Amino acid sequence: MKRNNVYYLITLLLMVCSFNAAAQQPYTEKHRPQFHFSPAAKWMNDPNGMVYHKGVYHLFYQYFPDGTKWGPMHWGHATSKDLVSWQHKPTALFPDSLGYIFSGSAVVDSLNTAGFAKNGETPLVAIFTHHSPKPELEKIKKNQYQSLAYSLDDGETWTKYEGNPVLENPGIIDFRDPKVMWHEASKKWIMTLATKDRITFYSSPNLKDWQKESEFGSKLGAHGGVWECPDLFPLDINGKQVWVLLVSINPGAPNGGSGTQYFTGAFDGKTFVPDSAQTKFIDYGTDNYAGITWSNTGDRKIFLGWMNNWQYANEVPTEAWRGAATLPRDLKLVQVNGQHYLSASPVKELDRITQTVFEKSKLNLNKEIDLSSHIANAKGQFRLDLTFNAEESFNILLSNKSGQKLTIGYDKEAKQYFIDRTQAGQSDFEAGFAKKHLAPRISVDKRIQLTLIADAASVELFADQGLTVMTDVFFPAETISILKINGPKKNKLTELTVSKIASIY
Numbered sequence: 001m002k003r004n005n006v007y008y009l010i011t012l013l014l015m016v017c018s019f020n021a022a023a024q025q026p027y028t029e030k031h032r033p034q035f036h037f038s039p040a041a042k043w044m045n046d047p048n049g050m051v052y053h054k055g056v057y058h059l060f061y062q063y064f065p066d067g068t069k070w071g072p073m074h075w076g077h078a079t080s081k082d083l084v085s086w087q088h089k090p091t092a093l094f095p096d097s098l099g100y101i102f103s104g105s106a107v108v109d110s111l112n113t114a115g116f117a118k119n120g121e122t123p124l125v126a127i128f129t130h131h132s133p134k135p136e137l138e139k140i141k142k143n144q145y146q147s148l149a150y151s152l153d154d155g156e157t158w159t160k161y162e163g164n165p166v167l168e169n170p171g172i173i174d175f176r177d178p179k180v181m182w183h184e185a186s187k188k189w190i191m192t193l194a195t196k197d198r199i200t201f202y203s204s205p206n207l208k209d210w211q212k213e214s215e216f217g218s219k220l221g222a223h224g225g226v227w228e229c230p231d232l233f234p235l236d237i238n239g240k241q242v243w244v245l246l247v248s249i250n251p252g253a254p255n256g257g258s259g260t261q262y263f264t265g266a267f268d269g270k271t272f273v274p275d276s277a278q279t280k281f282i283d284y285g286t287d288n289y290a291g292i293t294w295s296n297t298g299d300r301k302i303f304l305g306w307m308n309n310w311q312y313a314n315e316v317p318t319e320a321w322r323g324a325a326t327l328p329r330d331l332k333l334v335q336v337n338g339q340h341y342l343s344a345s346p347v348k349e350l351d352r353i354t355q356t357v358f359e360k361s362k363l364n365l366n367k368e369i370d371l372s373s374h375i376a377n378a379k380g381q382f383r384l385d386l387t388f389n390a391e392e393s394f395n396i397l398l399s400n401k402s403g404q405k406l407t408i409g410y411d412k413e414a415k416q417y418f419i420d421r422t423q424a425g426q427s428d429f430e431a432g433f434a435k436k437h438l439a440p441r442i443s444v445d446k447r448i449q450l451t452l453i454a455d456a457a458s459v460e461l462f463a464d465q466g467l468t469v470m471t472d473v474f475f476p477a478e479t480i481s482i483l484k485i486n487g488p489k490k491n492k493l494t495e496l497t498v499s500k501i502a503s504i505y
């Protein structure tokens with residue numbers, strides 16, 4: 001799988017030459033992600049308002065511009081043409097008399113259903129939760145309600161709708177994170193809203209008048225915490241349309257704290273009917289939360305999450321900024337043993353900054369394979385693609401000069417992948433951080449194929465074509481410079497590729 005070196009060099013050159021607000025920052029601070037999105041400074045949490053419009057991917061995010069801990073929420077804004085390099089934009093939405101600007105989504109209102117366009121513009125409309133910090137509203141459980149903002153200049157500037165809020169709170173304490181999509185069959189907008197321990201669907205012809213359609217999930221799925229940040233979209237599998245409902249949950253994730261479960265089934269514009277009672281998670285690592293997909297991307301569904309966990313998000317040891325996003329991932333549906341599963345893989349656009357440095361086929365794992373020399377000048381930014389010809393246990397060791405180590409692997413007896421960050425660097429900021437995390441193997445393939453992507457302070461494991469995914473952050477004192485694989489003799493590596501990934505700054 002040779003990456004195109006000429007393309008890689010041209011992209012790097014363009015990135016260095018192009019004027020970009022981000023390029024003025026050094027972005028060399030300790031633990032600063034080098035090819036994951038992070039705010040130039042201060043706090044970020046959930047990705048919001050992700051919409052693709054006129055060749056540009058817009059990413060808004062929960063942002064507190066005055067501190068590195070969670071505070072009164074704004075929507076930060078960044079754009080990208082390739083999902084790889086990001087340009088920071090001015091803050092899009094500020095708190096106002098109705099409250100802080102909590103999570104939500106954005107759509108292209110090409111039919112001008114809301115009537116915001118006056119001169120033929122194509123409006124972008126953001127649908128978000130206003131969260132009022134007023135105790136009197138909190139007491140009667142009416143402090144979260146849904147509002148609109150619109151842009152008539154392709155997302156550059158935003159105006160709040162004077163009729164806000166458009167959806168009042170019926171008396172539910174957690175009533176937030178609207179994800180809106182156009183439902184072609186019923187020619188209506190559908191809002192998927194997290195309402196405490198369930199999802200409530202609303203519909204609207206114009207984004208302003210909303211009618212409740214149904215509720216889903218109070219007795220299904222994981223319920224160890226509050227439901228947040230849902231998403232609803234169809235995906236095709238074998239010529240059939242299946243609906244996917246993502247629901248973030250905090251706490252109650254498989255390895256503690258925050259995580260994102262999903263359901264598959266049917267949706268008719270009114271009701272979601274699940275096709276399975278099994279609880280499935282989009283990521284079994286601890287650091288992928290509140291993820292949703294970009295709207296207006298046609299059949300392609302691109303997902304991005306917040307690479308953090310509420311269990312320690314306010315304490316992670318970074319200074320200038322706090323929080324980052326996962327890599328953008330393409331979502332697909334796969335069928336295993338009659339069940340629908342999501343598979344996630346890093347977007348192919350990442351190849352533009354990825355350069356193969358070592359490739360080998362047919363290797364015997366009869367002793368440790370030391371790949372350290374191949375990542376010697378990668379600054380801890382690399383990708384490993386492996387195919388084993390048998391389902392056997394193995395370990396991949398990432399280590400540094402201080403002897404800190406992160407171990408990623410597979411346990412054949414338990415049929416589990418794992419990431420062990422017990423000795424991976426700084427962990428004193430939270431008692432539960434230094435743990436070994438487990439994930440079920442879903443695939444029934446006799447071979448094991450996996451992709452591992454490491455940045456300065458994160459690792460993302462896409463096993464079995466992304467059927468099992470784990471995302472973990474870690475904070476090594478020094479760059480990862482040691483990379484080794486070991487496993488039993490009978491476990492043969494049929495393909496091995498090591499690539500380094502360039503910084504986007």
Ligand code: FRU
Nearest residue numbers: 046062073102103228229290
């Ligand atoms: C999820 C969340 C959302 C909320 C936002 C506030 O991480 O709690 O439910 O809208 O963060 O910042």
